[in-house]
Amino acid sequence: MILKKYKVENFRSVLDSGWIDCDNVTTLVGINEAGKSNLLLALWKLNPAREGKIDILHDMPVSKLSTYRKTPKDIKFITAEFELDDESIKNIETEVECSLQGDKSVTVARLYDGSYIFEFPSGNPVSKKIEKVTKEVEEDEESIEEDVIVPYKDADLENAILAELPSFVYYSNYGNLSSKIYLPNVIKWLKGQTVDGIDINEEQVRTLRVLFEFVKLDPKEILELGKDPKEMAMLRNGRNGENQPTAEEIRKAENDKEERSILLQSASGDLTKRFKEWWKQGEYKFRFEADGDYFRIWVSDSVRTDEVALELRSTGLQWFISFYLIFLVESQERHKGAILLLDEAGLTLHPLAQKDLAIFFDNLSKGNQIINTTHSPFIVDTSNIDKCRVVYMDKDGYTVASSNLRQGSDALNEKSIYAVHAALGLSVSDVLLQGCQAIVVEGPSDQFYLNAIKGFLIREKLIAPEQEIVFVPSGGVKGVPGVVSMISSKADDIPYLIIDSDKSGEDAKKRLLSGLYKGFEDRILDVKDYAEIEKSEVEDLIPFALIKKGIDRLFNSLDEIDFEDNYSKDTPVVAQIETFAEANGIELEKGWKVGISMAAKAQLKNKKADSLPQDYVEKWTKLFNAFL
Structure with missing residues (x-):
């Protein structure tokens, strides 16, 4: 199912956004506080891949809260139109035993009580379920059987559509990786446990999780494969016992460490090769290393050949490698086919790297539709400027989105659309520079x-x-x-x-x-x-x-x-x-x-x-x- 357009209503700073047409990549452009994030958050809560709970107290517009909170079952906050592919149509018709009457699209809306409303252009689907029903005939006092169409249940149709509906994944913070990772702590964080004296946010845990999924090793396994033979002996004899390892323990430790080294070397080469396809700001080489209880990430490049820790490289490189790993793993595995909502991605990157990010989005969109927000002209794709939507506040301070990229008379609209106009100006510099x-x-x-x-x-x-x-x-x-x-x-x-x-x-x-x-x-x-x-x-x-x-x-x-x-x-x-x-x-x-x-x-x-x-x-x- 492809998202064709959506509309946000009665959600935070948005009273009525107007219809927002969507492409494979759609960029919402506007100044800070224009309400771009709210246009993503409402869509996320239509069918969130994780979290995304409706919060009436904070999601309803403050000016409408006292009235709307009493009737959440009557208030829509998001409406989206999807194009159905042949497989989705077949699945829905088979599951519900109905005919969609040739409709290739469906509109899905969600209300504040969590319920959904579904609409088809040709009206509701027609039931194809037929049962034989016995009827009494009065004149002859006989019974006959007739074929009767049995209506499908609305709940069945809702479940069938929801089963086909793409999930929405919202990203705002990307949790930069550290280059020196203490494995015992990571094991606890990935289990949802805390570590005394160390604060770590959810996004950093998420990035660590996808890192170890990428190297195809879990932190506990890395520790086990790196176990010293003396430690094996102590475990065998008890902590206070003899720590002299046997020949078998020494041989096992050597084999385990060799296996770990080869696996990490393979993962390092894979990341280096695949990262090169996306990042155009230099040719980087990554090396994963396990040293005792620590997992390390080293980086070198064609100019600076000496390896240094990842955290000593630029913030932009740290951000992009974390961002890249998240999408490489999650979009192709956990969130395959999901629609990705990216809030202000890439603002720490150099302007030329931001331009590369636009190419990254375009390639990523072959598997996942993307809606991203920005106020940077460098992330606007000037070859596809028609994919931009300007987001600004109307005279009453409510968020509005428009496909009209012309500069209007409203001062806020002029500021919001600046990034688009600046991007067009940058296309001139492309001619000079490239x-x-x-x-x-x-x-x-x-x-x-x-x-x-x-x-x-x-x-x-x-x-x-x-x-x-x-x-x-x-x-x-x-x-x-x-x-x-x-x-x-x-x-x-x-x-x-x-x-x-x-x-x-x-x-x-x-x-x-x-x-x-x-x-x-x-x-x-x-x-x-x-x-x-x-x-x-x-x-x-x-x-x-x-x-x-x-x-x-x-x-x-x-x-x-x-x-x-x-x-x-x-x-x-x-x-x-x-x-x-x-x-x-x-x-x-x-x-x-x-x-x-x-x-x-x-x-x-x-x-x-x-x-x-x-x-x-x-x-x-x-x-x-x-x-x-």
């Missing part, structure tokens, strides 16, 4: 479309760029000179510009050709030369089937009129949308094109060449070959 090829486009909707097309063409092996292609939005044609000056390292290094063929685009093109782009006419790529429509915009390079979903959302208030009935592929689609909206009294909000482009990008992600009109694929290939 030798990417920059293509200037007018706005974020163009960026979404062209990034999606780039991914498609590379997947289908229709292009093979030698450099990373970065589409840099200029904020409209007026912003082109400023962006070009930022990303041009020298006067003759003018980037390509993809420009709309509408009136503002044509006017801007004339100005640029007489100024900044004089002598570089071939660097301005006019959309009409590829869309083959006069006054066209980037939207005209996209098949209607990919933008229809986004357009339908604009006009979902119109019951009997469909935009598609009036659509013509021979004229610019943006102008058609604006005309249709005006004719039907619909006011298009500022930046409406972004929503359509995000929907199109999501659909194109899984498309194959044979599922798209060939003429559009040829247009895309022609456009990209113009600047490759």
